[in-house]
Amino acid sequence: MRGQVPPSVGTAQSLSRRTGVVVSEFLLTREVADLLRTSESTVRYWRYTGDGPASVKVGRRVLYRREAVLAWLAGLETAGPVREERAR
Numbered sequence: 001m002r003g004q005v006p007p008s009v010g011t012a013q014s015l016s017r018r019t020g021v022v023v024s025e026f027l028l029t030r031e032v033a034d035l036l037r038t039s040e041s042t043v044r045y046w047r048y049t050g051d052g053p054a055s056v057k058v059g060r061r062v063l064y065r066r067e068a069v070l071a072w073l074a075g076l077e078t079a080g081p082v083r084e085e086r087a088r
Helices: 012-019 029-036 039-049 066-074
Strands: 027-028 056-058 061-065
Touching: 012 056, 027 066, 029 061, 039 066, 056 066, 061 066
Parallel strands: none
Antiparallel strands: 027 061, 056 061
């Protein structure tokens, strides 16, 4: 049975139908690294320190919801350098 999906689990499509969760919404660590143009080890380090995008562990896999990664990235954006006003 190694390498086969148990009938109770089904395919990604059947999981989507049963739960309403679209499996393709989730990214693997390497896909997040590719999206952010960084290494997998950097993404793993961010997860370890709590500085990266939200993730979920399913068995031995770490998955990232695409929307969570994009929201995390948007939260890092800045409008430019912050200038302090001088006291007059």
